[in-house]
Amino acid sequence: MRISIPEPEDTEHYERIPFKFAxxxxxxxxxxxxxxxxxxxxxxxxQATGNLQRLLSAYFNVPSRVVILKNELVTCCDNYNxxxxxxxxxxxxxxxxxxxxxxxxxxxxxxxxxxxxxxxxDDGGSIVxxxxxxxxxxxxxxxxxxxxxxxxxxxxxxxxxxxxxKLAYEADSLVSVKDPQILSLLAKHEYGxxxxxxxARHTPSFALKSVGxxxxxxxxxxxxxxxLVVPAIVECYIREIFVDDLFELHVNSSKNIIRNRQQGxxxxxxxDNEQTF
Numbered sequence: 449m450r451i452s453i454p455e456p457e458d459t460e461h462y463e464r465i466p467f468k469f470a471x472x473x474x475x476x477x478x479x480x481x482x483x484x485x486x487x488x489x490x491x492x493x494x495q496a497t498g499n500l501q502r503l504l505s506a507y508f509n510v511p512s513r514v515v516i517l518k519n520e521l522v523t524c525c526d527n528y529n530x531x532x533x534x535x536x537x538x539x540x541x542x543x544x545x546x547x548x549x550x551x552x553x554x555x556x557x558x559x560x561x562x563x564x565x566x567x568x569x570d571d572g573g574s575i576v577x578x579x580x581x582x583x584x585x586x587x588x589x590x591x592x593x594x595x596x597x598x599x600x601x602x603x604x605x606x607x608x609x610x611x612x613x614k615l616a617y618e619a620d621s622l623v624s625v626k627d628p629q630i631l632s633l634l635a636k637h638e639y640g641x642x643x644x645x646x647x648a649r650h651t652p653s654f655a656l657k658s659v660g661x662x663x664x665x666x667x668x669x670x671x672x673x674x675x676l677v678v679p680a681i682v683e684c685y686i687r688e689i690f691v692d693d694l695f696e697l698h699v700n701s702s703k704n705i706i707r708n709r710q711q712g713x714x715x716x717x718x719x720d721n722e723q724t725f
Contacts, residue, residue: 455714456671456689459660462712469656469717483659483715487666489695494672497654498642500688501609507695510612514640521635522602522622601625603634605641617690624683641676641684652676652684660714667693 455462471480480495489507496503501512603623609616621641625631630644645652657673671689 455658456660456687459662459712459714461710462660462714464714464716466718467715468719480656483713485661485664485713485715486659486670487695490666490670490690493690493694494659494670495656498645498652498676501642504609504611504616508611508614513610513612515608515610516605517608518604518606519634520604522604601631603631605634615691616694617688619686619688621684621686626683627681630682641686644682645676645678648678648681650678650681652678652682656717657685657720658714658716660712662712664711664713667695 465483467483469480469482471478482491482494486494492503493500505512601624603625604621605623606618606620608618623634623641625634627648630648633644633647653676655675655677657675659672660670662669669690669692671687673685673687676684676686
C-alpha cells in the first residue's frame, strides 16, 4: 500500500527546503546529517531510533507516562479489500475532516493519509493510562488468532507522552500489521510499539522522512516524520510533535518570544514524497 503523508495542519505557508536525510553507517562511523535549524538536544531527539523515552526520561529524571487517546483498527479482515477506506483521524475540535486511503493503483497518487506516532516503549518505566475503550477491537483480533494467517491491516494509534507532569509530545502512528500475533498485542493494549519490536526479536529499520519547526526560534514546537519497519511483520509511519520549551535550556531564553506561527520551516526529502507499505 502506498501512503502519501501531508504536512501538519496550518503549515501550507511555511518555507520548504529539500534535504537529504542520508545516514552513513559503517564499522567505524554512524552519522545522520540534520538541518542546522535545531539545537544539539533537538537533533538528538530527531534521530532517536526507538530509545526516545529512555533519553527524555533520563533528561527529566522521572518516569514516562503515556496517555492513550486512540488505539483502533482502521479496517477489519472482511472488508480490507475494498477499493478505498475513509479514515476520520480528527477529534471533534479539529479542523481536519479526515483523509482517504485507496487500494487502487490509479488512485494511490491522489490519496493522502495523515499519521503521526505512538512510541510507547518499556524504556524509562512507562505508566500507561488508557482513556478510550477498545472492546470493539477484540472480536476481529480473536478471529485472526483462530486461523486467518493472510493479514495486512492498518492500525491507528495516538498518544500523549508525559514525563512527570510535563507534556513532552503527542504521537500519531499508522501501523501496517502483517502478523496475527502482533495485531493481537496491539489490539489488547498489551504492548506499545517499542515492546512490539522487542517481542518480534527484530531491530526495525529507521528512516527519517521529514522534520519541521513552528516559528523560527530555538525552543519552539517542532516535529518529525519517520518509519520503523520489520519486513513481513510490522511497518509504522510515525509523526511526533514536540511541545514549545521541551528542554529547560530554552525556557528562560524563550519566555519573551512572541509565539508567531505565521512562519515556520519544513525540511523534506525530495525523493520521499510517498511511503510504500
